[in-house]
Amino acid sequence: MNEATIARQSLPVRGTGRVGTAWWGMLCLIATEAILFVYLIFSYLYLGAQSPGSWPPDGPPALRLALPDTCILLLSSAVLEWGKRMHRREHRRGTAWIVGLALTILLGAAFVGIQGVEWSRKSFAFSDDSYSCAYFTLTGLHLLHVVAGLIALSVVLAWSLAGRFRGQGYEQPRLAVLYWHFVDAVWLVVFAVIYLLPRIG
Amino acid sequence: MATKAEHLPQAERAKLDRTWETAPGLFGWVGTVDHKVIGIRYLVTSFVFLLLGGIEALVIRIQLAQPDLHVLTPEQYNQLFSMHGVTMIFLYALPVLSGFSNYLWPLMLGARDMAFPRLNALSYWLFVCAGLFLYASFPFGAAPDGGWFNYVPNAARTYDPGPNIDIFALGLIFLGISTTVGSANFVVTLLRCRAPGMSVNRLPIIVWGTFTASVANLFAVPAVSLACAELWLDRNAGAHFFEVSGGGQPLLWQHLFWMFGHPWVYALVLPSMGIVSDALPTFCRRPLVGYTAVAIATVSTMIVGFGVWVHHMFATGIPVLALSYFSAASFVIAIPSAIAVFSWIATIWTGRPVFKVPFLYFSSFILMFVIGGVSGVMTASVALDWQLTDTYFVVAHLHYVLIGINLFPVLGGIHYWFPKMTGRMMDERLGKWAFWLVLIGFNLAFFPMHFTGLMGMPRRVYTYPAEMGVGGLNLTTTIGAFVLALGILLFLTNVARSLARGADAGPNPWDAPTLEWSVPSPPPPYNFGVIPLIASRHPLWEDRLEDIEDASVLERGFLLDEDRETLGVTPLDAEPDVILKMPGDTILPFALALSISLLFGGLFAKSIWLGGAGTLAVLVVLTLWFRPRAEPLQERPALYE
């Protein structure tokens, strides 16, 4: 690169996505939160490997609520992604985006509700043994992330309704979408470890 | 030598000044996002913690000076040695390097600020709040007392019923937020906020070191935060992560803690090794030998560092096959360090030493590094470690690596960059006195400790019987510790006096090669009048080195003066691709730190009101933080003059 070349450049201001900086910051957050779940899954697996009895002690947890719940969360991610892409194509008119966002929040809330029901139906309590505290902590930490995501999406929804994104950068929605997909991806791994792994081994 | 910024007309400089300077009064003090101010705050605050940790050490050394002394009760001793470790390792060693990096990075990289200035301020305020949170325990006689790595079940509610360990657990999670946020800032700054042409093969080694440490921290800190959360749940919610009744596993704590702890100790030394790699060449009048090898060594040390954590657990009864792997890996990790050592020696040998105070610290650092390194290699041998572990031999090793590889470069680095930060030189004579006291005191205290350990004195004992035969060695260590303390005191006296009456430093008193020496001392709030174009690792030595193809252009560059702006570039080759808008002074970071403090206070007090209020405050501040700005996207030609 030489002086002459860069002197002629016209550069975007502020930049969104990969060209900006907030997207990279969100990636750092996702990386560190993802590894947090990895360590928690490690704790769960370590406790299981060291446990003298069977793991889980009462056999694999039922899929009756967890499987539909997983589908709901996956659907919410799909809806959100659809809303985001429609928005790009609609040149910022925003209806599809609002609809997608609102649906996602509803589906996410449903996920939280169903998880709560599943929790209440468990035959064990948090402080029973190592399995129970690992189960509730793993699903609970994820639930905390879902709730945080729902709050973020709700705030973004409020800003969208107020027209705060018309004609300008779309950064906050993009970051919220990225975060939500992350939360969904984490659930797939947690689901596999808690519900599917005991059925394989 | 005229500074490059002085080529700008006075009106332009005044405009940049007004745009970038911190607001006056309390609002500016609380709300500044200037990386230079934050960097200096980090340095000052971590030195306060260094002194606190040092006082804790001196009291410990008085108790241990002779057998069977009763200066301290066992409980007092346990709190002092635990807080000494926590303070030095968490509240001094990393933050002091964050201070250097925060101050220097934009100046070395050719940027006007870090990528996330508000996050920068937040990481500092969180550091202060977490430190206060931990130290607030002392007046209540409830300081953490389980050691800095806090093994369970000793740290469980049954065996440590008071609030001491709750403060430890919550305090570390709290501090972990500061570290994580700071690390993200460094990572993104490196990837995006540099001058054009500052490609990855031209970065100062301290940038490599801090970047590596920051990436590592993003992956390592969650392990200790999780371990502390699990411990808090065990202690307060009846969980059984580590509680043996109910199937918990005490070793799970050790695995999680050391999965964090080992990468962490490399995070404590790679940036300071970078300080030496960048500053030593100035005093050898030649570039660093083997830049590429040292950069690769930095990264590979950290990567291997993620795979050796079990070497802290060699005596726990883990199967021998696994132990053999971890032992071999712990030997391997010595190799990149050896590369760095030979690079530094080669730089001195083929260079021409300038015997100023920084050179004294950096050259003696090499020997301290090697002593710490070989004692580390001895502990890497799993069979030998079965004797060495948990004795004073390990204490000797860890102090050689932490004081030798962290403190020595820090002291030299302060001497080196003090002129840049303050516009004044530190006193050479006082500096040399301080140096010799530090060097002699440190070695007098810690070299005999290897023998103390070989003679079987275990760690963390509040006293020892005369028959153990280590009274003389302990007395020597105590005397050395006080000499070291005197040296530090003299160093700080030098800092204070030089602030008031030091000789004027120009922009480049050491005739150093890197970019930060091209701006005035102290730098203006906007760092660079124009963002320069970089063509080599040594922009200020290009006129004297023959193998430079292009020359850096420092007196012309991107002006970027419409409000606070800096340049964004591509990660590898540093080609300009965006104009980044930087935030101005704001109290949001301070408010967020207070909100998080409220949240942790609520957790500690197990008060749903406090915790709830804290959570609500956090949500409100975050909403304000991320609120969309009413500015249209645009493109504009970047003014270049």
Place this chain on the structure above:
Amino acid sequence: MTRRRSLLAACTGLLPGACAQAPLDYLHGDGIQARSLAQLAWGLGIISLLVVFVIAVALIAAIVRRREAGGKHALAVRRDVGGMRWIYVGLAVSLPALLAMTVWTLLTIGAVAAPPTPPSLTIAVTGERWFWAVRYLDPHDPSGSFTTANQIVIPTGQPVRLLLSSSDVIHSFWVPRLGGKMDMIPGKTNIHWIQADHPGLYRGQCAEFCGLQHAKMAFAVLAMTPADFARWRALQLSNDLRQPLPPATIEAGLRVFASHCAACHAIRGTGAGGIVGPDLSHFGARTTIAAGSLPNTRANLAYWIGHTQQVKPGAEMPPVALTPRESSDLSALLEAL
């Protein structure tokens, strides 16, 4: 004495504090484990010192060697090259040294990880805050198992298997002169072994921070010839006193014990069966009181009983107030056990 042994013995004199004055020093060990580890320690230590010496010489030479004075403005070199040879040579020398140390380590692990012959004696040692509960196990006859505390007696010349665990926090079993350490973790049993080749008293120390009195959680391993060991074992299984005592004193002492001590301590054959504190059967033969806190003498014993918190602040045993008569009877009994 082999040449290596005499060399090691000669080197001893160089270290401050020779063997006898440093009972935990592991550069001079007894038994195959400790000797292997001591050799490794000397070997790696000497290599390390050599490395430090060579680097120090290179560093000093690099600093002081003569150079042509350059102008203030000139650099020492004109091109950013030169010096890489140092790195190549340095690596070429370091790598074999590291490899040698790794191989030596692996060989030593092989020598010490498992006993050379199957151990005939198994002892379960359980760490408690802050003493050592020791149970000799007889695999064939349950009545041949017995409990003691803080002093472990073993026969010389044969490996002894140890089953290590803890009833509270993590402790660590360490007799430096006989071998490396092994942690005692609640909920887990770690299998360890020791062997002494010569009779003697080998001091042990807890080697994992375990709370207030970690510093005073020591123990002793007393190695005796197999014949002596058999006699000792027989005495442990019997209810005889080691030393004669007037029956009135025995009775008085037992009364004091039953009313003040039996809630926590046990003495075989007396009906006192407390398990909270160390088993005091045949206490008189032990070299120390309270896990190494005081030498075992009549005077120290009386002082300990009445002033536990002065000797070992935080110890679980409260000070026991006894009349001088009670104290004298109790001490007489305990010393005669």
